[in-house]
Every structure is written in C-alpha cells, then in structure tokens.
Amino acid sequence: MRVVYLDNNATTRVADEVREEMLPYLGELYGNPSSMHTFGGQVHRKIETAREQVAALINAEPEEIIFTSCGTESDNTAIMSCLASSPQKRHIVTTRVEHPAVLNFCRTMSRKGYRVTFLPVDRLGRLDLDELQSAITDDTAVVSIMYANNESGVIFPISEIAGIVKAKGVFFHTDAVQAAGKIPVDVKKIPVDMMSLSGHKIHAAKGVGALYVRRGTRFSPYIIGGHQERGRRAGTENVASIAGFGRACELAREHLPVESARIRGMRDRLERGLHETCPGARTNGDPENRLPNTLNISFEYVEGEAILLRLNEFNICASSGSACTSGSLEPSHVLRAMGVPFTAIHGSVRFSLSRYTTDEDIDLVLEKMPGIIRELRELSPYGREAGQAGAHSP
Amino acid sequence: MWEYTGKVRELFLHPRNAGEIENPDAVGEVGSIVCGDALKLTLRIDRKTDRIIDARFRTFGCASAIASSSALTELIKGRTVDEALRITNKDIADYLGGLPREKMHCSVMGMEALRAAVANYRGEKQPEAEKGNIVCECFGVTDEKIRRVIRENNLQTAEDVTNFTKAGGGCGSCIPEIEKILREIRGERVAVKPEAPRRKLTNIQKIAMIQEVMEKEIRPLLQADGGDVELVDVEGNKVTVSLRGMCAECLMADVTVKNIEKKLKELVSEELSVEAA
Numbered sequence: 001m002r003v004v005y006l007d008n009n010a011t012t013r014v015a016d017e018v019r020e021e022m023l024p025y026l027g028e029l030y031g032n033p034s035s036m037h038t039f040g041g042q043v044h045r046k047i048e049t050a051r052e053q054v055a056a057l058i059n060a061e062p063e064e065i066i067f068t069s070c071g072t073e074s075d076n077t078a079i080m081s082c083l084a085s086s087p088q089k090r091h092i093v094t095t096r097v098e099h100p101a102v103l104n105f106c107r108t109m110s111r112k113g114y115r116v117t118f119l120p121v122d123r124l125g126r127l128d129l130d131e132l133q134s135a136i137t138d139d140t141a142v143v144s145i146m147y148a149n150n151e152s153g154v155i156f157p158i159s160e161i162a163g164i165v166k167a168k169g170v171f172f173h174t175d176a177v178q179a180a181g182k183i184p185v186d187v188k189k190i191p192v193d194m195m196s197l198s199g200h201k202i203h204a205a206k207g208v209g210a211l212y213v214r215r216g217t218r219f220s221p222y223i224i225g226g227h228q229e230r231g232r233r234a235g236t237e238n239v240a241s242i243a244g245f246g247r248a249c250e251l252a253r254e255h256l257p258v259e260s261a262r263i264r265g266m267r268d269r270l271e272r273g274l275h276e277t278c279p280g281a282r283t284n285g286d287p288e289n290r291l292p293n294t295l296n297i298s299f300e301y302v303e304g305e306a307i308l309l310r311l312n313e314f315n316i317c318a319s320s321g322s323a324c325t326s327g328s329l330e331p332s333h334v335l336r337a338m339g340v341p342f343t344a345i346h347g348s349v350r351f352s353l354s355r356y357t358t359d360e361d362i363d364l365v366l367e368k369m370p371g372i373i374r375e376l377r378e379l380s381p382y383g384r385e386a387g388q389a390g391a392h393s394p
Numbered sequence: 395m396w397e398y399t400g401k402v403r404e405l406f407l408h409p410r411n412a413g414e415i416e417n418p419d420a421v422g423e424v425g426s427i428v429c430g431d432a433l434k435l436t437l438r439i440d441r442k443t444d445r446i447i448d449a450r451f452r453t454f455g456c457a458s459a460i461a462s463s464s465a466l467t468e469l470i471k472g473r474t475v476d477e478a479l480r481i482t483n484k485d486i487a488d489y490l491g492g493l494p495r496e497k498m499h500c501s502v503m504g505m506e507a508l509r510a511a512v513a514n515y516r517g518e519k520q521p522e523a524e525k526g527n528i529v530c531e532c533f534g535v536t537d538e539k540i541r542r543v544i545r546e547n548n549l550q551t552a553e554d555v556t557n558f559t560k561a562g563g564g565c566g567s568c569i570p571e572i573e574k575i576l577r578e579i580r581g582e583r584v585a586v587k588p589e590a591p592r593r594k595l596t597n598i599q600k601i602a603m604i605q606e607v608m609e610k611e612i613r614p615l616l617q618a619d620g621g622d623v624e625l626v627d628v629e630g631n632k633v634t635v636s637l638r639g640m641c642a643e644c645l646m647a648d649v650t651v652k653n654i655e656k657k658l659k660e661l662v663s664e665e666l667s668v669e670a671a
C-alpha cells in the first residue's frame with residue numbers, strides 16, 4: 001500500500017538526485033579528503049562544492065559553513081562556543097519552545113552554574129520582544145532562539161530578534177533546522193552570529209548538519225581532534241552525506257519559490273477540511289506566521305496516539321504531541337508553553353508536508369479523519385463534552 | 395513506535411464492550427484528561443448472586459489503554475464480584491499477550507477502575523488507590539498506590555514504578571522518594587543521615603537560607619515547567635510565596651505550595667510553614 005508521509009518535520013525522504021550524488025562516495029570514491037594524493041583530493045573538492053551549495057541556501061559565504069553530524073551537534077557547538085568566548089558571563093537566554101537540542105543543553109548548563117532565562121510564548125506561540133529586551137543583561141553570554149518551531153510551525157521574527165540581541169552586544173544563535181529550505185533564509189539580512197542547519201529535514205541523508213558561523217565571530221570548537229573543517233570541527237568527514245546535503249540545499253533553493261506556495265495550498269486545504277468535518281478541532285500556532293508545510297491541530301477529547309495508530313492503518317504517517325507518544329508521559333513542552341488546554345493537548349496531531357506531498361495524500365486524510373475522530377470520541381468518557389465543544393467552535 | 399501484540403491491535407481497532415450501561419449497578423471512574431488517560435467502567439451486577447452480568451467501558455487514552463479496558467471487561471464478565479477482584483493488572487496484560495513495559499500503567503488503570511466500581515457497588519467510600527500521601531504531584535500518585543503496585547508486580551526499579559504507575563514520569567523530582575519506598579519494601583534499612591544539631595537561626599540567617607533554597611532548589615524546577623515562584627514575605631516562621639507563570643494557573647498549585655514547604659522544612663527549619671499570597 002502507498003505510504004502517505006506527512007511527518008516531514010521529523011525527517012524527509014532522501015531525494016533521488018541526492019542519493020545519486022552520494023553513491024560514488026559509498027563506492028569507488030572512498031578516499032580521505034585530508035590525504036595528500038589525488039585520490040583523496042578529489043573527495044576534498046566535493047566537500048568544498050557542497051559547502052558552496054549549503055552556503056548559497058542561506059546566502060552565506062562558503063568559509064562560514066562548518067559541517068557537523070546533525071542539527072543537535074550544531075546547536076550544542078554554537079551555544080558552547082558562545083559561552084567559551086565570554087567566560088566571565090554566566091547567563092543564557094532562550095525560549096520555552098526550543099528543540100530539546102537547545103532546551104536540554106541549556107538545562108544541563110543551568111546545573112553547571114549558568115543562569116538560564118526561558119522566555120515564555122503566548123497562546124499563539126509568539127514571543128514578547130519586550131520581554132526578550134529586558135531579559136538580556138550585562139551578564140548574558142548568548143541568546144539562542146529558534147527560527148521556526150518544529151511542532152507548531154510558528155516562525156519567530158528572527159531579524160528583529162537578532163537586531164535586539166546584537167544591539168546589546170551579545171552573541172546570537174538561531175536553530176534554523178526547520179526554517180531553511182522551507183522559507184527564504186538570508187544571513188546577509190539577519191545579524192545572526194551562528195545558525196544551525198540539518199540535512200535530513202530537507203531531503204538529504206541523516207547524520208549530517210551544518211553550523212553557519214559569521215565571519216569574524218569568535219569560535220571555539222566542540223569536538224577536538226584533527227584539523228578537519230579548518231580546525232573548527234574535528235573528525236573525518238561524512239563525505240557521502242555532505243555531498244548529498246550540498247545537492248539537497250541546491251534542490252531546496254531551486255524548488256522553494258514554486259513549491260512553498262503549492263505546499264501551503266495543500267496545507268491550507270487540509271486545515272480547512274479538518275475544521276469543517278471534525279467538530280472540536282482547533283489549530284495550534286499563529287496562523288499568520290507559520291511554516292507553509294506545518295499544521296498542528298488538536299481534536300478535543302481524543303488521545304493523539306490512538307489517532308496516529310488509526311491513521312497508521314491507512315499508511316498515513318503523522319506525529320502527535322500527546323503524552324503517550326512523547327516517551328516522557330508528559331505532553332509536548334511546546335503546546336504546554338502555549339497554554340493549549342489539557343482537553344486539546346493530548347489530542348494534537350502534527351501534519352508536516354513536503355514537496356513530495358500530493359493532492360491525493362491530502363484527500364486520503366480528509367476522507368479518513370472524520371471517522372477516526374468520531375469513533376475514538378464514542379469510546380471516550382468525554383465524548384459528550386466533545387460534542388458540545390464542537391458546537392461552540394467556529 | 396510501540397511494539398503492540400496482535401491482541402492489543404485487535405482490541406484497539408475493534409474494541410469489545412465499548413459503551414456505557416444505563417442505570418448501572420456500579421460505576422468506576424479513574425484517571426483524568428489532564429493526565430492523558432481516563433477510564434469509566436459501568437457494570438450490571440445481579441445483586442442476588444453478586445455476579446457481573448455485563449461490563450462496559452469508555453476510555454480516553456492511547457491504544458494500550460483502550461485495549462486494556464476492553465480486556466478487563468472480557469475478563470470480568472460472568473464472574474462474581476469476589477472473583478473479579480482477584481484479577482490483577484498482570485492478568486490484563488497477559489490477556490493481551492503482554493504490553494510494552496512503558497505501557498503497563500494502562501493495565502493498572504484497568505484494575506483500579508474495577509476496584510473503584512466494586513467499592514461503588516458495595517457503598518464503600520473510596521477505593522484504596524486514592525488513599526495515602528501524594529508522592530508524584532505531576533500525576534497525583536500516592537505512596538500507598540506505589541507500594542501496592544510494587545508488591546503486586548514485584549517491581550525493582552524506579553523506572554518500573556514509572557512504567558506501572560506513571561509516578562516519576564513527569565518532572566522526575568519524586569524519583570528519590572520512589573527509590574526510598576523501593577528500598578523500604580525490599581526490607582533494606584534506609585540510610586538516615588544523622589541529624590546535625592541545628593543551631594537556632596537568626597531572622598536574617600533564616601531569610602537568607604530561604605532565599606538560597608528558593609533560588610537553587612525550587613525555582614529551577616518550576617521554571618523548567620514554565621512556572622515560577624517569588625518570595626513575598628517571611629514573618630516569624632510563616633513564609634509567603636506567590637506562584638507565577640504556568641504554576642499560577644496549574645491545577646496542582648496547592649500541591650506545589652506543599653512541596654515548597656516540605657523542601658524548606660527539610661533544608662531550613664522544621665518550624666516553617668508556607669502559604670500562597
């Protein structure tokens with residue numbers, strides 16, 4: 001049966017063109033890019049091409065790109081480097097809705113004597129920039145705020161945020177893992193010091209990421225060893241994945257202008273359709289500033305894992321912020337930070353589209369979802385309240 | 395992705411005995427929508443023979459919660475109330491061909507709903523599970539429930555206690571207490587730190603210590619969950635605090651204040667009491 005993959009914020013299909021680009025480096029071109037011989041040298045040149053391709057996606061210079069093993073490594077490296085570059089400062093500012101790569105890293109640092117401010121968000125998942133302004137003190141070493149949220153899809157006004165932070169002379173890092181490739185990202189227009197990227201969110205393979213470090217920014221490496229990446233990230237390069245990542249960035253840049261509108265259209269149709277056919281549905285996240293591919297929607301009085309497993313019966317892949325799917329028994333920290341009521345938080349489902357999503361995919365979800373929600377509600381002791389919730393919602 | 399057995403899948407996709415009995419002889423309701431799963435069990439019982447003629451469930455929860463509820467109803471139908479009470483969460487899990495360890499709490503919920511329903515049938519006040527002192531404030535789990543589930547399932551680790559009761563699965567701050575209960579049950583002597591004789595504190599010292607404990611021990615925990623607390627005043631031994639952020643709206647605010655008091659009593663002075671402003 002055909003797989004309807006609507007979980008692209010989790011990971012994406014490796015593009016055929018990307019796989020083609022990778023294969024030689026998993027076969028005959030196995031040389032070490034650091035070697036002196038031509039056999040290794042040609043591999044080195046491929047990495048430099050990929051660096052140019054990644055840089056182009058965010059309008060950076062190639063030498064501002066460091067390849068890493070994943071978005072998480074990029075995030076950890078960035079914050080650690082900023083802390084190391086201002087050793088006398090002991091304060092970090094971030095948000096309550098960051099990816100665990102930033103959130104848990106900051107929590108760990110708070111146990112090591114750093115003070116961390118976790119900025120709240122409002123009910124639409126938006127930051128209060130005045131609050132950011134006043135959170136930054138003379139003791140602040142780094143501000144790390146994501147570009148776009150992986151769960152809600154909410155896009156933060158990163159240019160304004162960067163402006164506020166840089167005006168105070170503090171390091172600014174942004175996790176752009178979910179933004180890059182989905183919306184235009186231009187580091188020439190945003191005064192950001194560091195930016196994290198990930199390959200597998202934009203149709204490259206897993207196990208490769210990048211960190212943008214603006215030219216002239218003090219940098220201190222996280223992984224220590226050989227001289228790879230000009231001494232900024234040791235370890236023999238994941239050549240095949242890097243080659244593929246480069247191609248994936250090139251493809252993303254090519255497709256962005258057309259595909260983002262098409263994807264948005266499908267997402268909006270999905271959203272409208274679900275609201276029309278499923279009583280007690282509510283969208284989570286700022287509808288005005290949201291990634292074009294992401295829909296986070298709650299079905300009140302139904303539990304998310306149950307929805308996902310029913311969808312799974314039709315080979316429809318999505319994800320949920322419910323406690324049962326989080327692995328920690330607690331529902332999504334992002335939805336909790338947004339104050340999504342408990343009646344809705346456990347029944348949240350995230351659909352995330354990609355350029356491989358088709359109208360038929362959306363049709364199938366719209367066909368199956370009303371029945372799934374109705375049946376699960378009939379099973380639920382709160383079913384009657386759900387009916388009322390439906391009656392009251394627009 | 396959870397590894398569910400075929401039986402779990404079957405009962406999740408095609409649950410048996412779903413629904414509600416009108417004018418039932420017994421009702422058992424456990425869990426809450428806040429915690430992510432809830433079960434309402436209704437029974438038809440022949441009062442002359444004490445036999446359960448029919449059982450129906452309504453469940454809000456994941457696949458294993460729905461399957462466990464359905465399994466429970468299958469297991470108890472046709473039995474007398476006393477026979478049904480002998481069914482344990484293990485029987486429910488076995489009926490399903492096993493549950494993932496992390497989902498065992500679903501089978502425990504089934505058993506509790508049954509006990510609650512029987513208590514309701516017999517006109518007893520509250521089932522055993524709800525007595526005791528709250529250990530896990532995230533999920534409202536009492537020490538008595540934790541002890542009972544440890545004994546009934548021969549649990550050895552705090553992780554298992556979380557798998558079976560959810561206790562400790564939220565903020566994790568009660569895990570040391572769960573480990574203490576585990577040690578007690580295993581009959582090991584809990585090492586008690588010899589109480590250092592406490593000097594009488596001056597007011598200034600006391601306030602400084604309260605401030606330090608609030609900053610280092612209490613606020614980081616609450617902040618991690620989007621809440622916060624502010625020290626408003628210290629008058630003699632009465633500490634007034636004000637809950638902020640998520641804590642202020644939280645259903646468990648009273649428990650949070652109690653826990654702050656517990657921490658301050660432990661680390662500053664036994665005589666302190668804490669009130670919310």
